[in-house]
Amino acid sequence: MQLPADLRALPAAQFRALAALALMLIIAQIDQPFPEIAWLHHVPTVLLLVAAPMLLRRWPLSDGAVVALVLFFALHTLGGRYTYSSVPYDDWVRSLIGSAPSDWFGWTRNHYDRLVHFAFGLLFYAPIREIGLRWLGQSRIMAAIVSIGFALSVGALYEIFEGLLTLVVAPEMANGYNGQQGDMWDAQKDMGLAFVGSLLAAGCVRWSGRRG
Template sequence: MGYLSHLTKFQGWLLGFGLVGLALAQVDQPFPHVAPLHHVPTLLVILAAPALLRRWPLSNAALLSLFAFLALHTLGGRYTYTNTPYDAWVAALFGSDLSTIMGWDRNHYDRLVHFSFGLLMVLPVAEILRRYVGVTKVLALYVGVEFVMGISAIYEIFEWLLSILLAPDNVEAYNGQQGDIWDAQKDMALAFAGALIAAFAIWMIERSKQEE
């Protein structure tokens, strides 16, 4: 247990929930041919987390942000994003599906996750920069937003390269473009919007604390 002995109770529970959620996502997996592309990277992150947290501890808020994003990604990965049945879940609760209420003609779960990536990644990135690099608060937030934009662009390029290598059916199952030629640009714009909101919120919260 030496590998895990330095973890706090909160960190241990969070990693445990992450592993359980990842395991549950494989039960009766509806899309086994693309599931590894979504879930193997998440598993590697969770397994590496104890060593990373030993070397670079994070606050509970930053760690929760990271694992909230991984939870959203794990859920989307189970259903290849495109087939995430949120309409069925909403209809079971309220009697009408969300797409009918909002007038949507596509599954928007992937849009939610891209937005959430921006919203949830700025805090941990900014915290790492301030704690371990020693940059100022404003610069840390700025780089946090730039990090989101850079990773978003790299991910979209990765999807494009993957589309060249995979068969057409597998490409659509993995990247969830759903026939939208501007899908990559919209995904990056949503991540950027989420990052801006997060950076502004963090700045305002810290400013209010300084004024108390």
């Protein structure tokens, strides 16, 4: 069976990364614990997998940029399986070493959503910067500013989307999707973590450039 031309045109590392993400997405549906909410989380990942081969053929990116995007969507897929409020990371860590992050830091909420928002800023920085440099003709400074601004603006738009979602779906479905967990400052904290992630990525790129 011959692969479509868009898939054949992908570098091997990028094809493997996207294939691994597709496999993870399929596995995430096995014995899905929250089927009524999961599809809302997984739609963006499906769209990425459908569109990525065509987009990367037209506007290629480096292996590192594509892997960064896949890593983010892998974290998002895991969150989508359990809903962000129910990812059992405490149980996983406790089964390995006998204690868990919530025990160490006294957490009373599930912080997986915080990790993913931070990862959004951290992992999207390089792809957006590369698009600016390679395809939009931006300077390094402008590409950095746009990449940080992307994390802030998209993070804010996502929080607005979550707010609108609460107005059009059943309350229990909205709560399960949003993962607010009773924190009235949840949206601001999520946006702040995305901002911090993008700043950290910018600092790492700057530091690596100086060392190079």
